[in-house]
Amino acid sequence: MRLRFGWMILLVLLVVAGGCSSENSDATETMTTEETVTEDDRVMTLSLGTVQDWSGTRSGSVFRECAEDLKEISGGELQIDIYDDGILGDSQDLAQGAFLGTVDIVIGRPLSWTSVVPEAVLLGIGGIFSDSEMFNHLMESSYGETLEEYYRAGGLELLACFSKTSLYLASNERISSAEDLVGVTVGGEPFYKSSDVFWVSLGMHVVTVEPYDIYASLLSGEMDAQLIDYETFCSTRSYRLQKYIIPVNSALNIYVCAMNLEQYNNLSEEQKIILQNYFSEVQQKLSELEEDTTSSGAEVVYPDYSFYAAWSEAKDTALENLRDSLGDDTINIFMNQVAIIQNQ
Secondary structure, three states: OHHHHHHHHHHHHHHHHHOOOHHHHHHHHHHHHHHHOOOHHHOEEEEEEOOOOOOOOHHHHHHHHHHHHHHHHOOOOEEEEEEOOOOOOOHHHHHHHHHHOOOOEEEEOHHHHOOOOHHHHHHHOOOOOOOHHHHHHHHHOHHHHHHHHHHHHOOEEEEEEEEEEEEEEEEOOOOOOOHHHOOOEEEEOOOOHHHHHHHHOOOOEEEEOOHHHHHHHHHHOOOOEEEEOHHHHHHOOHHHOOOEEEEEEEEEEEEEEEEEHHHHHOOOHHHHHHHHHHHHHHHHHHHOOOOOOOOOOOEEOOOOHHHHHHHHHHHHHHHHHHHHHHOHHHHHHHHHHHHHHHHO
């Protein structure tokens, strides 16, 4: 009865309030709106997806620790939730998700973006860069702005693009020359027709294998070799089946971090700065990590000159092949800037 009586009083008060001036009514509505804003309404949470398995890895720890720093710096109003190991889909799913806005931020390798940004294939061809430092200098040059325009044309904002280390060609057979590459099946995430020519020109076969399927593919014999960073080589336990790793300095471990353009433009200027600082901090901390190539027990093989000569020829073949799909201007702009960085 008391509850019903209370509701009757409230109803009377509302009727009386309804008879007040429109000015008072507006003020009441404004106050009500302000009072119903909760702390959760002020929090923006961005999803970050990758196919890499970061559990127990130093790289994963860096991304997560920096996400905590971002949350603290923003006063809790900007947060990043990380979904690794392909939880939100494979490489192509994630690229399309960023394009459609179903995933806020995606981190992938250059070739994983080619369905949305065809020009991204240029960064994924081995033999172009001598090391990570050269690549990072390229991204700091005017070509970095050119790449940003390519991504914006694909409906994406390029948040960061940098290289941490070189990659290794891991194999279950010892490879020490160009001749040893012939007939080997190489797998990786992902290969597209536009880049297959690189491997085919080496006499190799190509299969697309996502990081979370690497071990099963090696076990089944679907693939013999893979171009992989050392940390992933260890985290996927590939060393149990692949006993040899070949350092390929001109093939790089490149992080491409992009976001749906419309969602990025909806961020405040302060949020954009905080997000950019997040990736700057990630890049800095990743660059400070050192590799211990003895931890897996795999034998490091240093191939002869024929291996690297064949690698360089494959690069030239791939670039010429891409002129048909990307156009001469796109290739020339890229290679001219690479030459400038190389000669500095």
